[in-house]
Amino acid sequence: MSNALEVSGLRKEFGGLVAVREVSFSVGEGEFVGLIGPNGCGKSTTFNCISGLLEQTSGRIEIFGEDASELRPDQIQNLGMTRTFQHTNLWREMTVIENLLVPPRGQFGSSIRELARSLLFPANQAEAGRLSMAYDVLDQLEVPHMAHNMTSELSGGQSKLVDIGRSMMGEPRLLLLDEPVAGVAGPLAMKIFNNLRKLVDETGITVLIIEHNMDFILRQGVDRIIVMNEGGVLMEGTPDEVRNNRAVIEAYLGAAGESGGGEE
Ligand SMILES: Nc1ncnc2c1ncn2[C@@H]1O[C@H](COP(=O)(O)OP(=O)(O)OP(=O)(O)O)[C@@H](O)[C@H]1O
Numbered sequence: 734m735s736n737a738l739e740v741s742g743l744r745k746e747f748g749g750l751v752a753v754r755e756v757s758f759s760v761g762e763g764e765f766v767g768l769i770g771p772n773g774c775g776k777s778t779t780f781n782c783i784s785g786l787l788e789q790t791s792g793r794i795e796i797f798g799e800d801a802s803e804l805r806p807d808q809i810q811n812l813g814m815t816r817t818f819q820h821t822n823l824w825r826e827m828t829v830i831e832n833l834l835v836p837p838r839g840q841f842g843s844s845i846r847e848l849a850r851s852l853l854f855p856a857n858q859a860e861a862g863r864l865s866m867a868y869d870v871l872d873q874l875e876v877p878h879m880a881h882n883m884t885s886e887l888s889g890g891q892s893k894l895v896d897i898g899r900s901m902m903g904e905p906r907l908l909l910l911d912e913p914v915a916g917v918a919g920p921l922a923m924k925i926f927n928n929l930r931k932l933v934d935e936t937g938i939t940v941l942i943i944e945h946n947m948d949f950i951l952r953q954g955v956d957r958i959i960v961m962n963e964g965g966v967l968m969e970g971t972p973d974e975v976r977n978n979r980a981v982i983e984a985y986l987g988a989a990g991e992s993g994g995g996e997e
């Protein structure tokens with residue numbers, strides 16, 4: 734199995750604070766992997782470095798075998814990677830389907846792939862293609878009935894779903910999701926994970942997902958879990974291996990008071 738993502742010796746300092754210290758891990762193509770760890774252990778910062786939003790202090794990042802360490806976010810997106818953010822940022826005065834049709838606010842510009850597509854196809858044909866893709870994405874997420882709802886009327890959980898849908902519109906080969914079910918009610922959160930599992934199995938996409946709640950992710954069918962603690966990787970393993978690892982249990986017990994799992 735070749736790697737979709739390879740992170741080697743990643744370090745990120747903010748002034749005197751070391752947020753990420755020599756983190757190394759890889760995610761194989763077609764894998765569904767969880768990234769977990771207590772509050773403030775460096776999960777989002779790791780994503781921010783991988784996606785080019787932050788320049789790492791040191792370390793190397795490879796995406797599908799290409800050196801992405803010094804690339805800009807749009808260049809990284811062109812390698813086939815898309816990410817979501819911990820705080821969803823939808824266009825509130827638009828419908829769900831309209832949200833899927835515009836590029837995410839404050840994220841990436843339109844990709845070279847989209848530019849090429851618009852040059853190859855007449856505008857109306859390209860638009861019709863995107864519209865049908867948007868409906869397909871809502872079908873995949875099992876929420877086609879939400880297409881014409883105003884985004885401002887959605888619950889927090891439904892907004893998270895639309896955010897995932899929007900990230901799928903770029904047809905990523907590697908999807909990084911930052912706490913996509915934080916604050917989402919249990920049944921819907923499980924449905925989101927089920928659908929992601931199905932997506933991985935059916936399309937061969939690679940998914941790396943940050944989740945705060947360890948008890949929850951242990952039961953969601955991910956292939957592997959990477960556990961971070963205090964800026965480093967504590968361990969990696971199958972859900973069973975993680976469940977039985979003493980260091981993990983201790984890290985989580987130590988952080989029990991702050992691991993509420995709600996949306997911040
Ligand atoms: N832009 C920034 N400037 C300064 N410090 C930062 C910045 N971003 C993150 N940090 C700090 O780096 C550390 C790691 O933060 P990060 O957001 O990566 O943690 P996390 O694991 O995603 O936590 P959470 O579970 O709360 O989302 C924290 O101490 C945080 O305060």
Ligand SMILES: [Mg+2]
Nearest residue numbers: 776777778819
């Ligand atoms: Mg975070």
